[in-house]
Amino acid sequence: MSAAELAFVNGSVYTVDAARTRASAVAVEDGRIVAVGSDDDVRDRIDGTTEVLDLRGRMLVPGFQDAHVHPVSGGVDRLQCDLHDLHSADGYVEAVRSYAEAHPEREWILGGGWSMDVFPGGTPSKDLLDAIVPDRIVILPNRDGHSAWVNSRALEMAGVTAATLDKADGRIERDPDGEPSGTLHEGAANLVGDLAPVPTPADVDEGLLEGQRYLHSLGITAWQDAIVTTGTSMDNYSAYLRAGESGDLTARVVGALWWDRDRGAEQVDELVALREGGRAGRFAATSVKIMQDGVCETFTAAVLEPYLDADGNITDERGISFVDPEALKGFVTALDGLGFQVHFHALAERAVRESLDAIEAALRANGPNDHRHHLAHLQIVHPDDVPRFRQLRAVANAQPLWAAHEGQMDDLTIPFLGEPRWRWQYPFASLVRSGAGLAMGSDWSVSSPDPLEEIHVAVNRVAPPTYLYGNGNSEVFLPDERIDLATSIAAFTMGSAYVNHLDDVTGSIEVGKFADLAVVDRDLFAHPVDEIANAQVDATFVEGVPVYRRVGAD
Ligand SMILES: [Zn+2]
Numbered sequence: 188m189s190a191a192e193l194a195f196v197n198g199s200v201y202t203v204d205a206a207r208t209r210a211s212a213v214a215v216e217d218g219r220i221v222a223v224g225s226d227d228d229v230r231d232r233i234d235g236t237t238e239v240l241d242l243r244g245r246m247l248v249p250g251f252q253d254a255h256v257h258p259v260s261g262g263v264d265r266l267q268c269d270l271h272d273l274h275s276a277d278g279y280v281e282a283v284r285s286y287a288e289a290h291p292e293r294e295w296i297l298g299g300g301w302s303m304d305v306f307p308g309g310t311p312s313k314d315l316l317d318a319i320v321p322d323r324i325v326i327l328p329n330r331d332g333h334s335a336w337v338n339s340r341a342l343e344m345a346g347v348t349a350a351t352l353d354k355a356d357g358r359i360e361r362d363p364d365g366e367p368s369g370t371l372h373e374g375a376a377n378l379v380g381d382l383a384p385v386p387t388p389a390d391v392d393e394g395l396l397e398g399q400r401y402l403h404s405l406g407i408t409a410w411q412d413a414i415v416t417t418g419t420s421m422d423n424y425s426a427y428l429r430a431g432e433s434g435d436l437t438a439r440v441v442g443a444l445w446w447d448r449d450r451g452a453e454q455v456d457e458l459v460a461l462r463e464g465g466r467a468g469r470f471a472a473t474s475v476k477i478m479q480d481g482v483c484e485t486f487t488a489a490v491l492e493p494y495l496d497a498d499g500n501i502t503d504e505r506g507i508s509f510v511d512p513e514a515l516k517g518f519v520t521a522l523d524g525l526g527f528q529v530h531f532h533a534l535a536e537r538a539v540r541e542s543l544d545a546i547e548a549a550l551r552a553n554g555p556n557d558h559r560h561h562l563a564h565l566q567i568v569h570p571d572d573v574p575r576f577r578q579l580r581a582v583a584n585a586q587p588l589w590a591a592h593e594g595q596m597d598d599l600t601i602p603f604l605g606e607p608r609w610r611w612q613y614p615f616a617s618l619v620r621s622g623a624g625l626a627m628g629s630d631w632s633v634s635s636p637d638p639l640e641e642i643h644v645a646v647n648r649v650a651p652p653t654y655l656y657g658n659g660n661s662e663v664f665l666p667d668e669r670i671d672l673a674t675s676i677a678a679f680t681m682g683s684a685y686v687n688h689l690d691d692v693t694g695s696i697e698v699g700k701f702a703d704l705a706v707v708d709r710d711l712f713a714h715p716v717d718e719i720a721n722a723q724v725d726a727t728f729v730e731g732v733p734v735y736r737r738v739g740a741d
Pocket residue numbers: 255256257413630
């Protein structure tokens with residue numbers, strides 16, 4: 188028996204195998220796991236050449252996998268005027284001011300990541316920006332990327348005035364006199380955004396590596412990039428290919444190629460070509476992302492019954508189906524027939540139903556297959572549609588961090604959904620009970636990509652104390668929909684690995700799989716569940732090679 192290059196001993200190894208086996212030691216050879224068991228079981232694999240990592244009771248888990256994330260734009264943001272880590276209007280203004288001062292050469296102030304609940308009605312005013320940057324163009328998307336905060340210079344440059352009509356796919360916020368007030372939603376934001384200078388390929392490369400560095404620091408070893416495009420301002424497709432070829436891409440990445448909703452079936456051939464050319468190193472572009480609706484806070488998420496207004500009266504707003512539901516069935520059937528996985532953005536109950544209907548149409552036309560289509564976000568699922576996930580073998584791709592009472596939920600969502608619909612939000616336990624496959628992801632840079640924070644909320648349905656957007660409301664959010672720690676960890680490892688078609692080589696700690704692993708600083712099962720978010724990752728490995736070590740941890 189040859190010696191292991193790396194061995195973990197004296198730990199609490201949570202394997203996430205089918206039997207949820209526990210162990211204390213793991214040995215790694217040539218990047219693969221060769222032994223899992225007690226310290227005695229791996230002792231004869233260890234000699235003077237083996238690097239032995241004493242876990243001292245800490246937890247070893249399979250590397251986390253994020254099933255819906257935007258690491259390249261998130262990384263680019265981190266290198267621009269980044270507002271994600273702040274949570275007040277004053278804080279944002281100060282950050283923009285100091286960024287503008289530090290970069291006098293930049294004609295455009297780009298970046299973003301502000302939170303809607305900081306501003307009255309969720310819509311910041313151009314005046315705040317005009318006061319600090321009157322002479323240069325400012326455009327800052329919010330943290331979910333569905334709205335943008337702009338200054339007067341930006342509106343002027345794009346020719347957006349009181350006379351500009353709202354677009355079919357987006358709205359211009361206005362003062363009472365009709366003058367644009369400084370917030371643009373969805374397609375309306377593109378009036379300015381489309382004119383912004385595009386990041387250079389070097390910027391995008393740098394953003395990818397910054398995003399990867401950050402995700403590795405949180406124990407993440409693989410992900411599905413939820414928007415991969417080329418020939419656009421954020422050509423992350425090419426960046427992934429470059430990083431895959433050079434070896435800079437240490438994470439395993441499935442790319443979801445962007446479905447252009449302004450076009451139809453004629454783009455399918457292009458997607459096939461992108462998939463063919465879209466493999467390098469640990470990267471493969473094998474999924475297609477279809478964004479079927481928007482978000483609740485701007486009434487662009489597609490609902491079955493109309494939204495309410497602030498006084499509880501029924502409005503005529505039912506949100507937007509970005510793709511006509513009948514056309515969607517045809518597109519999904521075509522993609523499915525060509526072997527693509529479809530990754531839906533399906534946030535509210537009508538979009539969820541339309542997406543499931545499309546999968547059902549594909550199944551009927553093409554028969555069963557193993558493409559593992561999945562629906563991300565699932566903020567509102569009509570109870571009738573919950574069992575359809577298992578029936579259609581559609582995976583529920585959950586972003587659990589949002590399933591808590593916080594400002595955006597309490598002030599901008601619940602009142603506008605009304606009874607009983609607000610209770611259909613994030614029905615994770617119902618989905619699990621119905622037999623649905625569950626994967627998890629963050630949607631970073633919309634919100635924190637820290638799996639431990641996300642698992643904390645999945646288990647507790649309360650925002651962790653560390654959570655930036657918590658508003659102090661510690662009431663459990665729909666307690667029946669809590670899921671347990673084991674189920675949550677499984678969703679973030681095997682569940683997401685399944686979506687990524689990586690479950691045969693990663694997602695659990697089993698002999699023969701890649702040694703993609705994370706060391707958590709404590710055994711989560713040995714601590715109260717309301718302390719999960721206090722844990723942190725000490726080290727992350729891909730194929731046994733460290734890609735992150737926390738300073739001060741060994
Ligand atoms: Zn997303």
